[in-house]
Amino acid sequence: VVSILIPAPPARNVTPESIPLQILHEDADLVVINKASGMHVHPGAGRPTGSLAAALLHHCEGNLASGGGPDRPGIVHRLDRETTGILVAAKKDAAHRELSRQFRERETEKTYLAFVLGRPRGDAGTWEGAIGRHPVIRQRMAVRSRGRTAKTDWKIISCWPGASLLELKLHTGRTHQVRVHASAAGCPVAGDPVYGGTNPLTRAAQVPRQLLHAHRLSFTHPRTGEYLSFEAPPPTDFAAFQSYLDER
Incomplete structure (x- = not known):
């Protein structure tokens, strides 16, 4: 019998970086951030620096929960690199465990805003x-019959020729959920090159990214039991695209 010992990959440690953050709320247990576009939530292959985790380590002077792992200190949930909006991170391990449980058990409320191409039915x-x-x-x-259950409620806020602004409530937290569901419905998120969200309209408007924003997040404070709700206004590229649509 031949036994082969494969060593575990070395743990990645995040180096604190002085990166500006928009803090919406902070206390001894957690911090709520309005994430900018272009920022990865944690380091990964080919992107060792510039992450939200590194910025949080610097801001909190290293006082973050270890539950997310050595390369994800304090991280409870994620947003895609180009998606903006609200994230909550944990400072203490007990807070990380409880917040993670709330996300896992679908006890949080997550509301997004998105510009999409075209208009959904209804x-x-x-x-x-x-x-x-x-x-x-x-x-x-992709939407697949053997995939994991995913549910997104949507409603139209405004419409223009060729585009709509939607409010979306996520009941699950699958990877790329809004982007995949919108694309499968024939109305991809504007500016999303991966799921069909670029066309002459987005190029003429110089849409810089997928126009998806985590607008509102509600959860129960892991220590006090207080129900908290936070909102982050959409960034300037949302207003710029709306102005372009209004003036066409």
Whole structure:
């Protein structure tokens, strides 16, 4: 019998970095941030610096929960690199465990805003396509019969020729959930090159990214039991695209 010992990969440690953060709330247990576009939540292959985790380590002077692992200190949940909006991070391990449980048990409330190309059928509805890894392009997700359950409520806020502004409530937290559901419904998120969200309209308007924003997050404080709700206003690129649509 031949035994092969494969060593575990070395743990990655995040180096604190002085990166500006928009703090919406902070106490002894947690911190709520309005994440900017272009920022990864944690380091990864080919992107060792510039992460939210590194910025939080600097801001909190190293006082972050270890539950997320050595490369994800304090991180409870994630947003895509180009998605803006609200994130909560934990300073203490007990807070990390309880917040993670709330996300896992779907006890949090997550509301997004998104510009999409075209218009969904109707004024409001629910997308429930299961989501799994794309069968060919492994970096993408897709609606698949054997995927994981996913549910997104949506309603139209405003419409223009060729585009709509939606409010979306997520009941689950699948990777790329809004982007995949919107694309499968024939109205991809504007500016999203991965899921079909670029066209002459977005190029003419110089849309810089996928226009998806985590607008509101509600949860129970892990220590006090107080129900908390936070909102982050959409960034300037939302207003710029709306102005372009209004003036066409």
